[in-house]
Amino acid sequence: MATLKDSLNSHFATKDELLELSKAIAQTTETADKMITIDYDSELQKLVHHQAPLVSYLEQSGCVSPANSAKVGYRMKLQKTTSEFIAETGDIPDHDPSLFDDKIAKMTTLVYPIEVSDMALRGVDEIDLMADEITDGYLDMAQVKDKALLQGTEEDNGFDGIITGITTHKKDMGGEAISKAVIDELAQDLIDDGGNPSAILTTAKVGRQLNDILYPTVRNVDKVELTMGNWVTGYNAPNGITIPILVDPNIDTTEGDCLSFIDNNTLRVRELEKPTMIELAKTKLTTSRVLYTYFTFYNRAEYKNGLITGIGDE
DSSP: OOOHHHHHHTTBOOHHHHHHHHHHHHHHTTSGGGEEEOOOOHHHHHHHHHHOHHHHHHHHTTOEEEOSSSEEEEEEEEOOOOOOOOOTTOOOOOOOOOEEEEEEEEOEEEEEEEEEEHHHHTTSTTOOHHHHHHHHHHHHHHHHHHHHHHHOOHHHHSSOOHHHHOOSEEEEOTTOOOOHHHHHHHHHHHHHTTOOOOEEEEOHHHHHHHHHHHOSSOSSOOEEEEETTEEEEEEEOTTSOEEEEEEOTTSOOTTOEEEEEEOTTSEEEEEEEEEEEEEOOOOSSEEEEEEEEEEEEEESOGGGSEEEEEEOOO
16 A cells, blocks of 8 residues: 555655756757646636645645745744733833744655657547646646645655644544544644634544534534635634635545644745646657646744644544
Protein backbone atom coordinates (compact mmCIF):
# COMPACT_ATOMS: atom_id res chain seq x y z
CA MET A 1 0.00 0.00 0.00
CA ALA A 2 1.49 3.33 -1.08
CA THR A 3 2.31 5.68 1.76
CA LEU A 4 2.02 9.46 1.76
CA LYS A 5 5.79 9.67 1.37
CA ASP A 6 5.75 7.36 -1.69
CA SER A 7 2.97 9.43 -3.27
CA LEU A 8 4.83 12.70 -2.78
CA ASN A 9 8.23 11.41 -3.82
CA SER A 10 6.86 10.03 -7.09
CA HIS A 11 5.82 13.51 -8.21
CA PHE A 12 8.44 15.85 -6.79
CA ALA A 13 11.49 16.03 -9.03
CA THR A 14 14.89 14.65 -8.06
CA LYS A 15 18.06 16.66 -8.65
CA ASP A 16 18.74 14.81 -11.93
CA GLU A 17 15.16 15.32 -13.13
CA LEU A 18 15.32 18.98 -12.16
CA LEU A 19 18.52 19.36 -14.20
CA GLU A 20 16.88 17.79 -17.26
CA LEU A 21 13.81 19.98 -16.82
CA SER A 22 15.97 23.10 -16.57
CA LYS A 23 17.71 22.14 -19.83
CA ALA A 24 14.36 21.59 -21.55
CA ILE A 25 13.03 24.93 -20.34
CA ALA A 26 16.22 26.70 -21.46
CA GLN A 27 15.89 25.16 -24.93
CA THR A 28 12.17 25.89 -25.34
CA THR A 29 12.29 29.47 -24.12
CA GLU A 30 14.07 30.36 -27.38
CA THR A 31 10.62 30.11 -28.98
CA ALA A 32 7.93 31.63 -26.79
CA ASP A 33 5.14 29.59 -28.38
CA LYS A 34 6.58 26.43 -26.82
CA MET A 35 5.62 27.68 -23.36
CA ILE A 36 1.96 26.78 -22.95
CA THR A 37 -0.19 28.49 -20.33
CA ILE A 38 -2.97 26.35 -18.87
CA ASP A 39 -6.44 27.90 -18.93
CA TYR A 40 -7.59 27.81 -15.31
CA ASP A 41 -11.28 28.24 -16.13
CA SER A 42 -14.26 28.00 -13.77
CA GLU A 43 -14.91 24.33 -14.58
CA LEU A 44 -11.33 23.37 -13.77
CA GLN A 45 -11.50 25.40 -10.55
CA LYS A 46 -14.56 23.42 -9.46
CA LEU A 47 -12.76 20.14 -10.13
CA VAL A 48 -9.74 21.34 -8.14
CA HIS A 49 -12.02 22.32 -5.26
CA HIS A 50 -13.36 18.77 -5.01
CA GLN A 51 -10.01 16.99 -5.44
CA ALA A 52 -7.77 19.43 -3.56
CA PRO A 53 -9.91 21.50 -1.14
CA LEU A 54 -6.98 23.04 0.74
CA VAL A 55 -5.27 24.23 -2.46
CA SER A 56 -8.53 25.83 -3.59
CA TYR A 57 -9.15 27.43 -0.18
CA LEU A 58 -5.66 28.95 0.02
CA GLU A 59 -6.04 30.37 -3.48
CA GLN A 60 -9.39 31.94 -2.64
CA SER A 61 -8.10 33.32 0.67
CA GLY A 62 -5.21 35.25 -0.87
CA CYS A 63 -2.54 32.99 0.65
CA VAL A 64 -0.88 32.31 -2.72
CA SER A 65 1.45 34.94 -4.16
CA PRO A 66 4.26 35.07 -6.74
CA ALA A 67 7.96 34.93 -5.90
CA ASN A 68 10.97 36.33 -7.74
CA SER A 69 13.66 33.93 -6.62
CA ALA A 70 14.23 30.26 -5.84
CA LYS A 71 14.58 31.07 -2.13
CA VAL A 72 12.10 33.10 -0.10
CA GLY A 73 13.09 34.75 3.17
CA TYR A 74 10.57 35.20 5.96
CA ARG A 75 10.43 35.71 9.72
CA MET A 76 8.80 33.49 12.28
CA LYS A 77 7.40 35.95 14.83
CA LEU A 78 6.21 35.43 18.39
CA GLN A 79 4.52 38.61 19.57
CA LYS A 80 5.11 39.22 23.29
CA THR A 81 3.70 42.70 23.96
CA THR A 82 -0.03 43.18 24.62
CA SER A 83 -2.13 46.30 25.01
CA GLU A 84 -3.19 47.39 28.48
CA PHE A 85 -5.02 50.26 30.16
CA ILE A 86 -3.09 52.71 32.37
CA ALA A 87 -4.07 55.57 34.68
CA GLU A 88 -4.22 59.10 33.28
CA THR A 89 -0.73 59.88 34.58
CA GLY A 90 0.46 56.32 34.90
CA ASP A 91 3.80 55.02 33.71
CA ILE A 92 3.98 53.50 30.25
CA PRO A 93 4.66 49.77 30.68
CA ASP A 94 7.89 48.24 29.41
CA HIS A 95 7.93 46.78 25.93
CA ASP A 96 8.35 43.01 25.85
CA PRO A 97 10.30 42.45 22.60
CA SER A 98 8.84 40.06 20.03
CA LEU A 99 10.88 37.00 19.18
CA PHE A 100 12.03 36.67 15.56
CA ASP A 101 13.58 33.72 13.79
CA ASP A 102 14.83 34.30 10.24
CA LYS A 103 13.97 31.46 7.85
CA ILE A 104 14.52 30.52 4.21
CA ALA A 105 11.91 28.62 2.18
CA LYS A 106 13.31 26.91 -0.92
CA MET A 107 11.28 26.26 -4.04
CA THR A 108 10.36 22.70 -4.84
CA THR A 109 9.53 21.29 -8.28
CA LEU A 110 6.37 19.33 -9.01
CA VAL A 111 6.12 17.63 -12.41
CA TYR A 112 3.64 15.58 -14.44
CA PRO A 113 4.88 14.04 -17.73
CA ILE A 114 2.52 13.60 -20.68
CA GLU A 115 3.12 11.41 -23.72
CA VAL A 116 0.57 10.55 -26.42
CA SER A 117 1.38 8.71 -29.64
CA ASP A 118 1.00 10.76 -32.81
CA MET A 119 -1.36 8.13 -34.21
CA ALA A 120 -3.61 8.29 -31.12
CA LEU A 121 -3.82 12.06 -31.46
CA ARG A 122 -5.25 11.57 -34.95
CA GLY A 123 -7.30 8.50 -34.18
CA VAL A 124 -10.78 9.70 -33.12
CA ASP A 125 -12.73 12.71 -34.37
CA GLU A 126 -14.11 15.16 -31.81
CA ILE A 127 -11.98 13.73 -28.99
CA ASP A 128 -9.04 15.84 -27.86
CA LEU A 129 -6.80 13.32 -26.12
CA MET A 130 -4.12 15.88 -25.33
CA ALA A 131 -6.60 18.27 -23.69
CA ASP A 132 -7.92 15.35 -21.62
CA GLU A 133 -4.39 14.40 -20.55
CA ILE A 134 -3.61 18.00 -19.61
CA THR A 135 -6.74 18.29 -17.44
CA ASP A 136 -5.98 14.99 -15.70
CA GLY A 137 -2.40 16.10 -15.16
CA TYR A 138 -3.40 19.45 -13.69
CA LEU A 139 -5.83 17.78 -11.27
CA ASP A 140 -3.24 15.17 -10.28
CA MET A 141 -0.69 17.90 -9.56
CA ALA A 142 -3.25 19.81 -7.49
CA GLN A 143 -3.98 16.69 -5.44
CA VAL A 144 -0.30 15.93 -4.80
CA LYS A 145 0.26 19.58 -3.89
CA ASP A 146 -2.70 19.36 -1.50
CA LYS A 147 -1.18 16.33 0.24
CA ALA A 148 2.15 18.11 0.60
CA LEU A 149 0.53 21.26 2.03
CA LEU A 150 -1.36 19.11 4.52
CA GLN A 151 1.18 16.60 5.80
CA GLY A 152 4.34 16.84 3.74
CA THR A 153 7.74 16.96 5.42
CA GLU A 154 11.04 18.59 4.58
CA GLU A 155 12.37 15.12 3.76
CA ASP A 156 9.51 14.42 1.33
CA ASN A 157 9.28 17.63 -0.65
CA GLY A 158 11.25 20.41 1.04
CA PHE A 159 8.77 21.85 3.54
CA ASP A 160 6.57 20.78 6.43
CA GLY A 161 2.83 20.81 5.73
CA ILE A 162 0.28 22.52 7.96
CA ILE A 163 -0.62 19.48 10.06
CA THR A 164 2.98 18.27 10.23
CA GLY A 165 4.23 21.64 11.42
CA ILE A 166 1.80 22.21 14.31
CA THR A 167 3.60 21.60 17.60
CA THR A 168 2.27 24.10 20.17
CA HIS A 169 -1.49 23.58 20.42
CA LYS A 170 -2.06 19.83 20.12
CA LYS A 171 -4.49 17.46 21.80
CA ASP A 172 -4.76 13.67 21.47
CA MET A 173 -8.26 12.25 21.92
CA GLY A 174 -6.83 8.77 22.52
CA GLY A 175 -9.48 7.09 20.39
CA GLU A 176 -12.46 8.98 21.83
CA ALA A 177 -14.98 10.80 19.65
CA ILE A 178 -14.68 14.54 19.24
CA SER A 179 -16.85 16.84 21.36
CA LYS A 180 -17.96 20.46 21.04
CA ALA A 181 -16.28 21.30 24.34
CA VAL A 182 -12.90 20.10 23.05
CA ILE A 183 -13.30 22.00 19.79
CA ASP A 184 -14.37 25.22 21.53
CA GLU A 185 -11.53 24.94 24.04
CA LEU A 186 -8.88 24.61 21.33
CA ALA A 187 -10.37 27.49 19.33
CA GLN A 188 -10.34 29.69 22.44
CA ASP A 189 -6.72 28.76 23.21
CA LEU A 190 -5.71 29.90 19.73
CA ILE A 191 -7.63 33.16 20.08
CA ASP A 192 -6.03 33.81 23.48
CA ASP A 193 -2.63 33.25 21.86
CA GLY A 194 -3.29 35.89 19.21
CA GLY A 195 -4.64 33.57 16.55
CA ASN A 196 -7.69 34.07 14.36
CA PRO A 197 -9.15 30.69 13.33
CA SER A 198 -10.27 30.98 9.73
CA ALA A 199 -11.10 27.36 8.81
CA ILE A 200 -11.26 23.80 10.10
CA LEU A 201 -9.47 21.03 8.19
CA THR A 202 -10.62 17.49 8.86
CA THR A 203 -11.52 14.08 7.48
CA ALA A 204 -14.90 12.86 6.24
CA LYS A 205 -15.51 10.76 9.37
CA VAL A 206 -14.88 13.67 11.71
CA GLY A 207 -16.87 15.95 9.41
CA ARG A 208 -19.91 13.74 9.92
CA GLN A 209 -19.39 13.86 13.68
CA LEU A 210 -19.22 17.65 13.55
CA ASN A 211 -22.55 17.88 11.74
CA ASP A 212 -24.18 15.69 14.40
CA ILE A 213 -22.56 17.70 17.22
CA LEU A 214 -23.07 21.21 15.90
CA TYR A 215 -26.46 20.78 14.25
CA PRO A 216 -28.23 17.82 15.93
CA THR A 217 -31.77 19.14 15.40
CA VAL A 218 -31.27 21.80 12.75
CA ARG A 219 -32.52 21.17 9.22
CA ASN A 220 -30.86 24.17 7.57
CA VAL A 221 -27.30 24.25 8.87
CA ASP A 222 -24.92 27.22 8.63
CA LYS A 223 -23.09 27.23 5.30
CA VAL A 224 -20.04 29.14 4.07
CA GLU A 225 -19.35 29.72 0.36
CA LEU A 226 -15.74 28.95 -0.57
CA THR A 227 -15.87 29.29 -4.35
CA MET A 228 -18.77 30.16 -6.58
CA GLY A 229 -21.30 27.38 -6.18
CA ASN A 230 -19.31 25.47 -3.56
CA TRP A 231 -20.77 25.68 -0.06
CA VAL A 232 -19.54 23.90 3.08
CA THR A 233 -20.76 23.54 6.65
CA GLY A 234 -19.72 26.32 9.03
CA TYR A 235 -18.54 26.37 12.65
CA ASN A 236 -19.33 29.32 14.91
CA ALA A 237 -15.99 30.12 16.55
CA PRO A 238 -15.77 31.70 20.04
CA ASN A 239 -14.83 35.05 18.46
CA GLY A 240 -18.25 35.19 16.76
CA ILE A 241 -17.06 34.36 13.24
CA THR A 242 -18.54 31.48 11.25
CA ILE A 243 -15.65 29.63 9.61
CA PRO A 244 -15.76 26.90 6.94
CA ILE A 245 -15.26 23.21 7.70
CA LEU A 246 -13.06 21.77 4.94
CA VAL A 247 -13.38 18.00 4.58
CA ASP A 248 -10.23 17.06 2.71
CA PRO A 249 -9.96 13.53 1.25
CA ASN A 250 -6.17 13.90 1.02
CA ILE A 251 -5.57 13.83 4.77
CA ASP A 252 -3.65 10.65 5.61
CA THR A 253 -5.57 8.66 8.24
CA THR A 254 -2.98 5.89 8.66
CA GLU A 255 -2.39 7.07 12.23
CA GLY A 256 -6.01 8.04 12.87
CA ASP A 257 -8.39 10.87 12.08
CA CYS A 258 -7.60 14.46 13.00
CA LEU A 259 -9.00 17.98 13.05
CA SER A 260 -6.98 21.14 12.56
CA PHE A 261 -7.79 24.81 13.06
CA ILE A 262 -5.90 26.97 10.60
CA ASP A 263 -5.22 30.71 10.63
CA ASN A 264 -4.78 31.78 7.02
CA ASN A 265 -2.95 34.93 8.14
CA THR A 266 -0.01 32.67 8.99
CA LEU A 267 0.00 30.50 5.85
CA ARG A 268 1.88 31.40 2.67
CA VAL A 269 2.26 29.58 -0.65
CA ARG A 270 4.82 31.24 -2.92
CA GLU A 271 5.04 30.40 -6.62
CA LEU A 272 8.11 30.99 -8.74
CA GLU A 273 6.28 29.42 -11.69
CA LYS A 274 2.56 28.70 -11.88
CA PRO A 275 1.56 25.34 -13.42
CA THR A 276 2.98 25.56 -16.94
CA MET A 277 3.46 23.15 -19.81
CA ILE A 278 6.35 22.81 -22.26
CA GLU A 279 6.91 20.58 -25.27
CA LEU A 280 9.84 18.17 -25.06
CA ALA A 281 12.21 17.21 -27.84
CA LYS A 282 10.77 14.70 -30.30
CA THR A 283 12.74 11.43 -30.32
CA LYS A 284 9.94 9.07 -31.41
CA LEU A 285 6.50 9.19 -32.96
CA THR A 286 4.87 10.64 -29.89
CA THR A 287 4.03 14.11 -28.62
CA SER A 288 5.70 14.60 -25.25
CA ARG A 289 5.06 17.44 -22.85
CA VAL A 290 5.58 18.09 -19.16
CA LEU A 291 3.49 20.03 -16.68
CA TYR A 292 5.57 21.64 -13.97
CA THR A 293 5.40 24.22 -11.22
CA TYR A 294 7.90 25.75 -8.79
CA PHE A 295 6.42 26.57 -5.40
CA THR A 296 7.08 26.53 -1.67
CA PHE A 297 5.08 26.85 1.54
CA TYR A 298 5.68 28.15 5.05
CA ASN A 299 3.74 28.82 8.24
CA ARG A 300 4.87 32.09 9.85
CA ALA A 301 3.29 31.36 13.24
CA GLU A 302 2.39 27.72 13.81
CA TYR A 303 1.25 28.47 17.38
CA LYS A 304 -1.79 30.27 15.94
CA ASN A 305 -2.93 26.95 14.44
CA GLY A 306 -4.18 23.94 16.40
CA LEU A 307 -4.47 20.18 15.99
CA ILE A 308 -6.60 17.42 17.52
CA THR A 309 -5.41 13.87 16.77
CA GLY A 310 -6.48 10.34 17.69
CA ILE A 311 -10.19 11.01 17.06
CA GLY A 312 -12.23 7.84 17.37
CA ASP A 313 -15.76 6.79 16.42
CA GLU A 314 -18.92 8.16 17.87
